[in-house]
Structures are given as structure tokens and as C-alpha cells.
Amino acid sequence: MNAQVSMNDFILQVEHLSMKFGGLIAIGDLSFQAKRGEITALIGPNGAGKTTVFNCITGFYKPSEGMITLSRRDGSNYLLERLPNHEIPARAKVARTFQNIRLFSGMTLLENLLVAQHNKLMKASGYTFLGLFGFSSYRQASAESIDLAKHWLEKANLVDRADDPAGDLPYGAQRRLEIARAMCTGPELLCLDEPAAGLNPKESASLNELLMDIKDNTGTSILLIEHDMSVVMQISDHVVVLEYGRKISDGSPQSVRTDPRVIAAYLGVDDEEVEEVLTEVGDEDVIEQLDTGPDAAHGPGSSASMMAGPVSDTVEHADEGERVMVSRGASKAAQVDAKAKTPRKSSERATGKPAAKSSTAKPRGGRK
Amino acid sequence: MAVTVSPERDVVATPIQRAFREALYAGAIALGLFVLFIGLRTDQNINNELILVQRWGLLALVVLAVVVGRFLYVAYAVPGLERSRAERAKAPAVAVEPGFVRRNFNKIGATVLILYPVAMVLLFGFQGSLKWVDNFGIQILIYVMLAWGLNIVIGLAGLLDLGYVAFYAVGAYAYALLGTHFGLSFWILLPAAGAMAAFWGVMLGFPVLRLRGDYLAIVTLAFGEIIRLVLINWREVTNGSAGISGIPKVSFFGLMSFNVSDPNYIAKVLGIAQSGAYYKIFLYYLILALCFLTAFVTIRLRRLPVGRAWEALREDEIACRSLGINTTTTKLTAFATGAMFGGFAGSFFAARQGFVSPESFVFLESAIILAIVVLGGMGSLGGIAVAALVMIGGTEILRELGFLKVVFGPDFTPELYRMLLFGVAMVIVMLWKPRGFVGSREPTAFLKERKAVSGSFTKEGHG
Ligand SMILES: Nc1ncnc2c1ncn2[C@@H]1O[C@H](COP(=O)(O)OP(=O)(O)O)[C@@H](O)[C@H]1O
Ligand SMILES: [Mg+2]
Numbered sequence: 082m083n084a085q086v087s088m089n090d091f092i093l094q095v096e097h098l099s100m101k102f103g104g105l106i107a108i109g110d111l112s113f114q115a116k117r118g119e120i121t122a123l124i125g126p127n128g129a130g131k132t133t134v135f136n137c138i139t140g141f142y143k144p145s146e147g148m149i150t151l152s153r154r155d156g157s158n159y160l161l162e163r164l165p166n167h168e169i170p171a172r173a174k175v176a177r178t179f180q181n182i183r184l185f186s187g188m189t190l191l192e193n194l195l196v197a198q199h200n201k202l203m204k205a206s207g208y209t210f211l212g213l214f215g216f217s218s219y220r221q222a223s224a225e226s227i228d229l230a231k232h233w234l235e236k237a238n239l240v241d242r243a244d245d246p247a248g249d250l251p252y253g254a255q256r257r258l259e260i261a262r263a264m265c266t267g268p269e270l271l272c273l274d275e276p277a278a279g280l281n282p283k284e285s286a287s288l289n290e291l292l293m294d295i296k297d298n299t300g301t302s303i304l305l306i307e308h309d310m311s312v313v314m315q316i317s318d319h320v321v322v323l324e325y326g327r328k329i330s331d332g333s334p335q336s337v338r339t340d341p342r343v344i345a346a347y348l349g350v351d352d353e354e355v356e357e358v359l360t361e362v363g364d365e366d367v368i369e370q371l372d373t374g375p376d377a378a379h380g381p382g383s384s385a386s387m388m389a390g391p392v393s394d395t396v397e398h399a400d401e402g403e404r405v406m407v408s409r410g411a412s413k414a415a416q417v418d419a420k421a422k423t424p425r426k427s428s429e430r431a432t433g434k435p436a437a438k439s440s441t442a443k444p445r446g447g448r449k
Numbered sequence: 450m451a452v453t454v455s456p457e458r459d460v461v462a463t464p465i466q467r468a469f470r471e472a473l474y475a476g477a478i479a480l481g482l483f484v485l486f487i488g489l490r491t492d493q494n495i496n497n498e499l500i501l502v503q504r505w506g507l508l509a510l511v512v513l514a515v516v517v518g519r520f521l522y523v524a525y526a527v528p529g530l531e532r533s534r535a536e537r538a539k540a541p542a543v544a545v546e547p548g549f550v551r552r553n554f555n556k557i558g559a560t561v562l563i564l565y566p567v568a569m570v571l572l573f574g575f576q577g578s579l580k581w582v583d584n585f586g587i588q589i590l591i592y593v594m595l596a597w598g599l600n601i602v603i604g605l606a607g608l609l610d611l612g613y614v615a616f617y618a619v620g621a622y623a624y625a626l627l628g629t630h631f632g633l634s635f636w637i638l639l640p641a642a643g644a645m646a647a648f649w650g651v652m653l654g655f656p657v658l659r660l661r662g663d664y665l666a667i668v669t670l671a672f673g674e675i676i677r678l679v680l681i682n683w684r685e686v687t688n689g690s691a692g693i694s695g696i697p698k699v700s701f702f703g704l705m706s707f708n709v710s711d712p713n714y715i716a717k718v719l720g721i722a723q724s725g726a727y728y729k730i731f732l733y734y735l736i737l738a739l740c741f742l743t744a745f746v747t748i749r750l751r752r753l754p755v756g757r758a759w760e761a762l763r764e765d766e767i768a769c770r771s772l773g774i775n776t777t778t779t780k781l782t783a784f785a786t787g788a789m790f791g792g793f794a795g796s797f798f799a800a801r802q803g804f805v806s807p808e809s810f811v812f813l814e815s816a817i818i819l820a821i822v823v824l825g826g827m828g829s830l831g832g833i834a835v836a837a838l839v840m841i842g843g844t845e846i847l848r849e850l851g852f853l854k855v856v857f858g859p860d861f862t863p864e865l866y867r868m869l870l871f872g873v874a875m876v877i878v879m880l881w882k883p884r885g886f887v888g889s890r891e892p893t894a895f896l897k898e899r900k901a902v903s904g905s906f907t908k909e910g911h912g
Pocket of ligand 1: 102105107125126127128129130131132133134
């Protein structure tokens with residue numbers, strides 16, 4: 082692994098990325114990097130904009146602003162926001178999975194993995210013409226592609242079901258199959274959108290195993306969205322935390338775990354909890370501030386709950402957008418910030434609300 | 450499980466009682482429905498006045514038939530069906546070995562098709578076989594080929610195309626115009642017509658790439674109409690609705706001709722008696738070969754990356770893009786390939802008829818071809834061939850049912866009931882097999898064993 086840490090250390094560099102849907106700022110000025118060969122986790126409460134970041138990286142959305150640079154192992158660089166959608170997997174070697182699984186459910190597992198090798202096979206079949214007349218070069222390529230598919234089926238522990246339709250698999254197996262399918266494109270960066278969502282502990286463990294295997298044996302870098310903190314803490318090397326489209330923390334799992342802003346944002350279902358968290362962190366000034374009483378309407382509320390349903394199909398409703406302006410006022414992390422920064426004298430006007438809270442931010446949610 | 454509204458009554462009622470009750474209801478409904486349709490009939494008397502003829506006897510017969518039918522259905526048919534279903538459920542689920550016919554369906558089908566004209570000639574003689582080879586054989590095979598071509602677009606790629614007949618028209622007119630004006634041979638014009646239709650397939654494909662579902666269907670429908678209207682109105686070239694006649698016949702690869710006046714007329718070359726049947730039999734084998742070509746290409750393509758990409762596109766377009774598949778070119782190739790076979794069929798059609806006019810390319814044709822694809826089971830070649838046989842063969846058979854005149858009186862023309870029967874057959878098949886005759890899908894590759902994929906997993910595509 083160390084041999085690879087060279088000049089192009091970073092496989093992915095996201096700089097000043099913004100994505101607006103009408104008046105809604107889904108991502109605001111986000112910058113982060115992902116190191117080659119590492120697992121980078123992107124976490125944050127529901128609606129924080131994680132899937133939107135993925136959609137920008139994989140070309141399903143064109144970002145409003147910003148630059149996404151991908152450096153391949155051979156040294157070539159790609160500006161992902163300029164590439165057409167389908168060329169991102171083909172040329173920049175970025176593969177992804179979806180929050181709501183998207184398999185070819187009427188095709189068998191094997192066929193799913195063969196479709197993933199489309200571009201390679203297309204070339205081998207002489208753009209269909211050679212293949213149509215049964216040239217041996219295509220037959221060989223086809224056999225190789227089946228071997229590769231078999232390899233990934235074995236890794237995903239699905240080889241027994243290779244000839245069954247993908248729609249027939251249990252949920253956890255479908256997640257693994259989606260990852261195996263993405264790996265069949267031969268990616269350098271693998272983007273996984275909540276791969277552990279809805280898995281039972283056993284399935285979750287086998288998923289972890291698969292991800293570690295990919296990381297250790299293929300050198301593929303992984304960008305991971307995850308809600309399940311245990312998964313994140315166990316396998317990721319680097320964590321980026323989003324809240325309301327902005328980055329609130331960035332660092333190793335340990336450092337992120339103890340960041341008060343993260344705890345506030347991530348666990349911030351109730352303001353009381355924020356208080357608890359802060360007590361733990363031991364910031365007395367801030368606790369004092371909190372006495373002024375929470376403003377429930379401005380919290381992320383239920384959207385921070387893991388129980389909230391998945392943002393269904395964020396890929397598809399590209400042009401409907403509610404004009405909701407989300408300011409930092411709604412952010413738990415910003416509250417923590419504001420409180421930390423407010424000088425001591427604020428304790429004198431104990432009944433005043435913190436400035437951040439009086440902003441005109443509207444609650445979010447209802448967008449699902 | 451289900452809570453009935455009046456449980457007491459249902460518990461008491463035996464099937465016979467219930468059947469009796471339902472039969473009465475059905476009779477009442479039938480009476481209400483038919484009293485004006487059948488009970489009264491408008492007619493003209495000798496003075497050209499409109500009069501009402503009363504037919505109470507016929508009405509009574511119809512209502513009685515409904516009552517008896519409903520009674521028998523509820524009292525005997527339904528319990529019988531339920532019993533047999535329960536028995537089947539009770540019986541251990543043995544994996545039934547598919548029968549000999551089912552297993553070798555394709556081979557048997559191909560053999561029957563190849564031997565069909567020979568059998569007809571042996572049975573009815575040259576002259577007598579004409580009807581069977583031409584009206585049945587060739588007619589059905591044309592639709593088989595068209596449906597197989599459309600199957601690529603709808604069944605594999607999941608793009609609902611309601612204007613398929615446009616490509617048929619392009620192929621037919623390409624042969625008709627180039628053949629009559631430049632005297633080019635069928636064997637040159639066949640690929641040319643295919644290429645031209647494929648070109649128009651791409652032309653249609655471009656604007657509709659972004660459309661899905663209903664919108665795609667509407668635009669393709671409009672495209673079909675546009676082509677037809679151009680054919681009608683561009684008189685200088687297409688001769689308008691009068692059509693083009695005198696389209697040259699196909700020659701036997703340039704070696705022998707089927708024109709009696711030609712020096713190399715087949716009967717002269719081979720030294721046999723003159724007959725129009727040779728040409729028909731030749732045409733039969735020609736369209737059969739074209740059908741085999743379509744099937745071969747379809748089967749091959751399905752196992753190639755393009756074909757898999759078509760099916761993947763039908764299943765999930767977004768996932769396709771996430772795997773680096775260029776969905777634009779994939780859709781265009783589907784349109785082009787489907788259109789090409791439509792063009793082949795069109796030029797064959799022109800050669801067979803010797804005459805083309807816009808009349809032959811109305812929307813109804815598209816609808817019939819689509820119906821065959823849907824009835825057969827989208828994506829399955831065998832199912833579609835059977836559907837074409839049933840639908841086209843069935844409507845042709847109606848012409849042969851002269852004996853019905855004895856039953857329904859001399860005015861009865863069974864052909865007029867063609868569309869009615871077509872509709873009834875579709876409704877029945879769709880109730881009985883919602884995914885068509887063959888609802889399952891053959892996988893294109895397998896690791897250990899080839900298992901058909903049940904229709905409940907495959908998607909119809911989104912347009
Ligand atoms: N296509 C879209 N049109 C309008 N708003 C969208 C679209 N996609 C996402 N959003 C909004 O952007 C925000 C971030 O969504 P998302 O990225 O799905 O969050 P996460 O994946 O972090 O839960 C949400 O408020 C969501 O409603
Ligand atoms: Mg998401």
C-alpha cells in the first residue's frame with residue numbers, strides 16, 4: 082500500500098462543490114479529498130446531501146459550482162463534472178451503487194455481472210459485428226468475462242445462485258450483488274450509497290468482510306455513505322461529516338467521533354440531547370447558552386432519525402424542487418459553533434436567544 | 450379470510466342455489482342490455498320508410514342462453530375448477546419434465562414450416578395449394594417477421610413503439626420505387642430497403658431518446674402517421690393513394706424468372722408444366738428464410754453485449770448508465786435493428802403483392818403487430834410465432850367458414866367479425882396468461898444450468 086502513496090495521493094478531490102435545486106442548497110461549498118486505497122466515509126443525518134454528492138460525482142447531476150477531480154492510477158486526471166454520465170464509469174473508472182437498490186431484476190445474477198462488463202465486451206465483439214459471426218476472439222473475451230463474474234460471485238458469496246433472477250434474492254444478497262456488479266466494471270473508485278441500510282447484523286458483517294476484501298485485494302478506493310456508525314468506525318480510514326449540505330467535520334474516525342459538532346448534528350434528534358452531548362464534552366459556556374430554550378422548529382427533527390424512509394429516487398426528480406432556503410440557522414452544528422463563539426458576556430443577557438436561531442430558516446423535511 | 454358482506458346467506462346457499470340466483474341476475478342484465486339491440490331492429494320497407502322489426506323470439510333465445518350458461522358456469526364449472534385446483538395444490542410439487550413437444554418446440558416448428566408447402570402440394574395439387582401457401586403461409590410469416598422485428602424494440606429494449614408500420618412502409622416503398630424506376634433486382638434492393646428503414650429508425654430514435662412511456666408511444670404513433678401521410682400526399686413520387694403497381698417480381702437469384710414471357714421462365718428451364726404456384730412456393734421459402742434470419746440475428750444479439758444492454762435498459766436505465774453503458778447509442782441500435790427487419794419485411798411485401806399503396810400501412814397494422822408481440826410474450830420468439838399463427842391464421846380461417854351461413858343465414862359474412870374475435874381472443878389470453886403465451890425469459894448465459902426467469906421478475910421497460 083505504501084508504494085502507492087506518491088504524488089497523486091488523492092484519488093478524488095472535491096473542491097467548492099455546490100448543488101442547488103431551485104432555492105434549496107443541497108450542497109454548499111463542499112471540499113474534501115479521498116486518499117487512494119482508503120475507505121472514506123461520508124456521513125451525516127438524512128437529507129444532508131450525501132446522495133447528492135454521489136450523484137454529482139457519478140455525473141447524474143451537473144453541479145451548480147465546483148470541481149471534482151479524479152486521478153487514476155496511471156496518472157491521468159478527469160474533471161468529473163465535465164464528463165457525460167456514462168463515461169464516468171467507462172473512462173474515469175468510478176462505479177457506484179444506489180441507496181434504493183437498482184439491479185436488473187429480471188436477469189440472472191450472472192447476466193447482471195456481464196452487463197457490467199459491457200464496454201470491454203463491446204470492444205471484443207468488434208462492436209457486435211465480429212460477435213455476430215462468432216469470431217473466436219469474442220468467444221474468448223466472453224469466457225473471460227464469465228470468469229470475472231464468477232470471481233465476484235464467489236467473493237459476494239452468491240455463486241450458488243448464479244443462475245437465479247436477481248429479483249429473487251433476499252435483500253442483503255441484493256446489496257452484495259450490486260457491489261459485485263459495480264466491481265465488475267473494474268473501478269478505481271467505488272461509491273457505495275448506504276450499503277448496510279436494512280441489513281441484519283449477520284448480513285452487515287458479511288458486507289464488512291466484502292468491503293475489506295475489496296480494499297485489501299484490489300486496491301480500489303472506496304467512498305462510502307453510511308448511517309450505521311458501527312460500520313463506519315470499524316472499516317473507514319477517513320470520515321467526512323455533512324450536515325445541511327456543508328462539511329462540519331473531516332478527519333479520522335476517532336477525531337470525528339469526539340467532535341462535538343458531529344455529535345450534535347448526528348445525534349441531534351432533540352435539543353436536550355445536544356445539551357447532554359455538550360455536558361459530556363464539558364463546554365460550560367455553551368451549556369449556559371442552552372438554557373435559553375431550544376427552538377424545536379429549527380432542528381433537523383425527524384429527518385435525523387434513521388427511521389426516516391430513504392430519500393427515494395433522488396436521481397429521478399431532477400427538476401422539481403421546493404424553494405426552501407436552508408440557512409445555517411437550522412444546523413445543530415452551527416448552533417454549537419455559535420454558542421462556542423459567543424463571548425462570555427452573552428451570559429448576561431440570559432434570556433436572549435442565540436443569534437443563529439433567530440434566522441429565518443424554515444424547517445426542512447417534507448421533501449420526501 | 451375475506452369477510453363477506455352477508456355471511457349467513459352464503460353459508461346456507463349451496464352452489465345450485467347460488468347458481469340459480471346468479472343466473473336470474475345475469476338474465477335480467479342480459480335482457481336490459483339486449484332489449485334494444487336484439488329485440489328491435491330498424492329496417493326499410495318497400496316504400497323506403499323506416500320501420501321497426503320486432504324480434505322477441507331471438508331476444509328470448511339469447512337471454513335464455515345467458516341464463517343457462519351462467520347457471521352451468523356457477524353450478525358446475527366453478528366448483529369443478531376449484532376442485533381440480535385444490536387437487537393440484539395437494540399433489541406434491543413434482544418438477545414436471547417438459548413434454549417432448551415443449552422441449553423440441555423450435556426444431557419441430559422449423560421442420561413443419563419447411564415441409565408445409567410440400568404437404569400442401571401433395572394434398573391439394575399445385576393449383577389447390579395456392580391458397581394455403583399464399584393466404585396462410587406467406588401471410589402469417591410476414592407477420593411473424595414483423596412481430597419479431599418489433600420484439601427487438603419492445604420486448605428486448607422495452608421501448609414502446611406504436612409506429613412500427615412506418616418502417617414496413619419505408620421498406621415497401623423503397624423496393625417499389627427503386628424496382629420500378631431503375632429496374633434494380635430484389636436481391637440488391639432487399640438490403641437497401643433494410644438500410645433505409647434502419648436509417649429512418651435512427652431518425653425516429655433521435656428525437657424520442659429523452660421520452661419515456663406514454664410520451665414515447667405517442668410520438669412513435671405520430672411518426673407512423675406522418676410517413677403514411679407523406680406517402681399519400683407526395684404524389685409526384687409515390688403516386689398518392691393510387692399506389693404503385695407493376696412492381697417487378699423476385700427472380701430466382703437471377704438464374705430463373707417467374708414471368709411466363711421471359712426466356713428463362715422456370716417452367717421452361719426445368720421443363721415442367723406452367724403454374725403460378727411455383728412463384729408462391731418460392732416466396733414462401735423466401736419469407737421463411739427471412740424469418741429464420743431474423744430469429745438467428747435476434748438470438749445471437751441477445752447473447753452479445755448489445756442485446757444484454759437492451760435488456761438491461763428495459764430493466765433499469767439508470768443502473769445502465771452507472772455501469773458505463775451509453776444508453777443513447779444502445780437505444781438507437783435497438784430502433785435501427787428493429788426497423789431494419791421491418792424494412793426487409795416491407796420489401797418482401799411489395800414484391801409479393803406487386804402493388805403498394807398507403808392503405809396497407811395504417812395504424813391498425815401497427816396495433817396488430819404490437820398485439821401479436823404482447824400476446825406471444827414480450828421477448829420470446831416462439832410465443833410470438835404462435836401468437837401470429839393464432840391471430841393471423843385465425844382471421845384468415847374466418848374466410849373459410851362458409852358453413853356458418855347455413856346457421857346464421859346467407860347474409861352472414863364471418864370476415865366482418867374479424868376485429869371482434871381479435872379483441873375477444875386478446876382479452877381471454879390476457880386474463881389467462883397476463884404475460885403472453887410465453888411469460889418467462891430465457892437467460893442469455895449460465896454458469897451451471899439454464900433456468901427460465903419467471904415473468905414476475907422481468908420488467909416491461911419504461912418506454
Ligand atoms: N433532484 C432533486 N430535486 C430537488 N431536491 C433534491 C433532489 N435531490 C435531492 N434533493 C434534496 O437535496 C437534499 C439532500 O438530499 P440527499 O442528497 O438525498 O440526502 P442524503 O442522501 O444525505 O440523505 C434533500 O433535501 C433532498 O430533498
Ligand atoms: Mg441518501
